């Protein structure tokens with residue numbers, strides 16, 4: 001997951017491959033609540049692991065519900081059988097509407113029936129998201145609910161006991177958020193000694209979400225009778241009983257970004273989206289129909305969608321999005337690539353989501369150069385002509401969907417626009433529902449190699465290149481190439497095979513077929529973890545010896561280039577800026593005095609439990625410097641256009657800031 005201030009996406013030119021969607025947020029949080037309230041144990045597979053489910057799980061634990069993760073990644077919840085073992089709790093629910101609304105209903109009803117005092121609160125934006133209609137409905141039933149802040153908004157205190165009045169139908173508005181009705185449907189079975197009737201006032205929005213609720217209640221043994229979309233009856237004697245084992249389907253709203261990606265950029269072969277298919281429960285899967293209307297070619301499989309570009313440019317559409325409010329945001333960005341305007345209506349609920357999404361969407365689309373009109377419940381987006389596309393730093397308003405759908409704007413070269421980087425501010429906000437969104441995207445997209453930025457950090461041994469590279473890459477969300485590891489691995493493998501480090505032909509042949517891979521900060525040769533073995537001083541000297549052989553350098557050239565992947569690379573070594581990435585936009589030559597470097601290496605070895613000798617280290621290091629600087633092939637010299645950084649008296653943090661400052665000078669993003 002990227003926890004960085006901003007992410008610069010290079011201009012993207014295509015997409016291909018297969019991805020697996022994270023579990024549906026809506027289904028995950030409904031299932032967690034039902035499993036916690038039900039009788040019996042429930043094992044949930046493919047549950048979403050993200051901020052919104054984490055706050056729900058924390059709240060359930062605070063309410064006395066036990067759950068644990070299994071070795072296969074599934075989650076087991078011990079149902080409480082409708083009785084909370086704790087009578088007081090204070091739960092923080094972040095910005096998760098799918099946790100706040102149903103928990104408010106559950107705790108209000110249980111406190112009324114059994115007594116208790118519970119508090120629900122969230123982040124400041126959650127305290128601006130209305131809940132009055134649900135609270136009014138629960139108060140009408142007799143629940144005692146106290147507004148702890150602004151009336152009609154969280155935080156709330158739910159108290160009991162209180163006398164519940166279930167003889168009359170419960171009335172709830174359906175035109176602000178369908179989550180209010182869902183909250184009542186999920187929790188009224190807890191008190192259904194008699195038939196309990198819910199009547200919806202106003203036009204019910206987001207009906208597909210109610211269908212999810214009804215389908216999941218059915219799995220837990222509660223068969224709600226529905227008359228049109230106005231009246232729902234929970235039969236007397238209804239009880240929530242665990243079905244035992246359940247699987248969460250992939251998140252259909254999250255699928256929208258990849259359906260759009262396929263429609264825009266999968267020109268050679270379809271992009272395959274696993275986790276939802278023709279029998280999907282979630283209404284947002286109908287986003288695929290909207291994308292098809294704009295031109296996408298979609299093949300519906302049982303548990304997957306295969307999407308490729310069809311009509312190009314896309315076709316502008318006019319669509320009432322009341323049934324797909326979340327996924328509809330993606331259409332607004334696709335609209336930039338169409339040949340006529342796109343008008344989205346029925347999106348009043350966008351105003352009260354993670355942010356005012358109509359305003360946010362209009363503001364950010366305009367930054368890209370688009371003409372956008374907005375109304376109380378609609379948005380019209382005009383296509384962008386190739387020459388009108390502008391690069392921008394996109395604000396995401398702590399809204400995961402803003403970050404995800406605007407990432408698609410990095411595909412602007414496909415519309416004929418000049419390739420430019422696109423900045424996404426606070427990309428970590430995707431953690432709400434899709435923590436690995438960007439990593440998933442990076443695995444699927446293609447960019448021209450020359451468009452993928454590379455920062456080179458070259459310098460002598462123990463100058464701190466590796467440390468600086470890791471930190472800078474972490475701050476930018478970029479990949480890392482520690483090229484010294486490739487020479488070290490070659491030396492190690494040659495020694496293991498009994499090949500002399502001076503045998504150029506055989507060492508080069510070994511280097512060409514190195515089965516190296518990097519994962520979780522470790523380095524593997526075949527299946528063997530060689531991370532620690534690589535760091536031995538003797539292997540460092542061996543690396544220096546094999547690195548002096550031109551055939552070995554040539555053998556490792558392609559492998560090093562292959563590290564240049566979206567979104568960018570920070571590469572450390574001796575010749576990154578001079579030989580491997582000579583056109584890199586930023587090259588840094590890092591130095592420190594030999595004494596300082598020997599001292600750092602000494603401390604580094606001692607801290608790892610190795611014995612070390614200062615004089616010996618200084619001698620080896622100077623010998624290595626000499627060998628690296630004087631060899632004929634790619635000697636250690638600063639590139640002509642490199643920035644020189646002597647960090648003898650500079651801390652690691654200060655060195656990182658200096659490099660980031662140089663890097664920032666190379667970027668141009670209007671705020």
Ligand SMILES: Nc1ncnc2c1ncn2[C@@H]1O[C@H](COP(=O)(O)OP(=O)(O)OP(=O)(O)O)[C@@H](O)[C@H]1O
Pocket residue numbers: 460461462463464465466467468484600601603604647650651652655
């Ligand atoms: N600016 C600095 N001040 C003090 N110590 C530093 C500084 N930069 C790095 N170090 C420390 O120096 C040691 C060597 O750093 P590092 O391994 O990053 O060097 P390197 O140049 O990558 O070495 P090599 O080329 O041998 O792989 C580490 O323990 C690191 O924490």
Ligand SMILES: Nc1ccn([C@@H]2O[C@H](COP(=O)(O)O)[C@@H](O)[C@H]2O)c(=O)n1
Pocket residue numbers: 461462483484485487488540543544545547548572573574575576624628
């Ligand atoms: N681009 C590079 C990187 C490394 N080398 C040689 O490998 C030795 C080990 O490198 P470390 O960065 O891991 O210390 C180094 O002494 C160089 O001889 C290289 O030539 N080119």
